[in-house]
Amino acid sequence: MKKIGFIGTGVMGKAMVHNLLKNGFCVYIYNRTKSKTDELVKEGAIWQNSPQELVENNEIIFTMVGFPSDVEDVYFGKQGIFKANVKGKILVDLTTSTPTLAQKIEQLAKEKGGMALDAPVSGGDLGAKKATLTIMVGGKQQAYDKVLPIFKVIGKSFNLHGTAGQGQHTKMANQIMIAGTMTGMTETLAYANKANLDLYQVIKTLSGGSAENWSLSNYGPRILKEDYTPGFFVKHFIKDLKIALDEAEKMSLSLPSTKQAYELYEKLSQEGFANDGTQALIKLWWQNGSSSTKKD
Structure with a gap:
């Protein structure tokens, strides 16, 4: 064996x-x-x-x-x-x-x-x-x-x-991309909800076009079910984005959108959601993560 x-x-x-x-x-x-x-x-x-x-x-x-x-x-x-x-x-x-x-x-x-x-x-x-x-x-x-x-x-x-370390650098590139798709996905749902669109229909439509992405297809339906259990913890994503920003700084590289995503997740953590899944970012727009309780 x-x-x-x-x-x-x-x-x-x-x-x-x-x-x-x-x-x-x-x-x-x-x-x-x-x-x-x-x-x-x-x-x-x-x-x-x-x-x-x-x-x-x-x-x-x-x-x-x-x-x-x-x-x-x-x-x-x-x-x-x-x-x-x-x-x-x-x-x-x-x-x-x-x-x-x-x-x-x-x-x-x-x-x-x-x-x-x-x-x-x-x-x-x-x-x-x-x-x-x-x-x-x-x-x-x-x-x-x-x-x-x-x-x-x-x-x-x-x-x-x-060589050693290049796997981690590749993962940082991955997390930089995910930072963009997660913020984009949650803002998409916040916007569509404010416009009184059918959110299930929006996810289905966007998932069949150029806006298709893993975050929308996998986390979008979880959000609509108010499922914020962690597939990936908010606190771990904050850690990853901090590593990415630190490594970028060592290379004299500016990553403004990644920095903004980091700050949004930090705010989410400070509101008490560090142990939620990363899809909980929507809670910055929806009270308790429910589309029926929009924040002002």
Whole structure:
């Protein structure tokens, strides 16, 4: 049986582990909150007491956590990944993090005789559940080739974009695009609602023309059902946009529309919606996210 380790079983990680188990993998798992692994253990996953223990029992290890600080803790902390012997092992970080941290992980893995890939994903909870994720990879070709069969189980689009950190840079480009489509989509619904249009009809019509985009097709119907559960947390999107803006600043690049999207999501978070899904941006226009309670 094919064996891998997986650290981080939140919304995205849980769905990916489920698909791996369904496809015949023996998956060793660790999560900071153990109760979040109960369902996966019932499905056959094997609990490990620390990242260090998990690494010692596996040759390929995936991590999918929330913030760069969580990545730091999982890899470099007490009982972290690098407390184990990583010689001959491949470490794959699926978290959206910083290019600099990806390079730091890859360098230490190399020094210790292992390999590392930064492989952030896009597609949200639906993509994770349906195994249709887009995976953007940075690192060595040799490591990528060995992990590719696993990528094919959890995603449908995957490319090696260059050396360590390039996967994260590609994800930043992705998030910059998403920032535009999310603000455009919510303003579209706010406008159409104010004009007393049938919002379901608007989504159907626009999804068949040049305005078609993933955010409208997937998040638009959720908004109309007042479903703001997180496929992707507001707080995580704020983190991503901050990384993108910081990286752009290092390159002396101005991203005014991305900055405005960041500020809108910050405002949403300050209003108490940090743990909602990103589609909750509409709440800046609609009280409690209901089209029948428009804000002035």
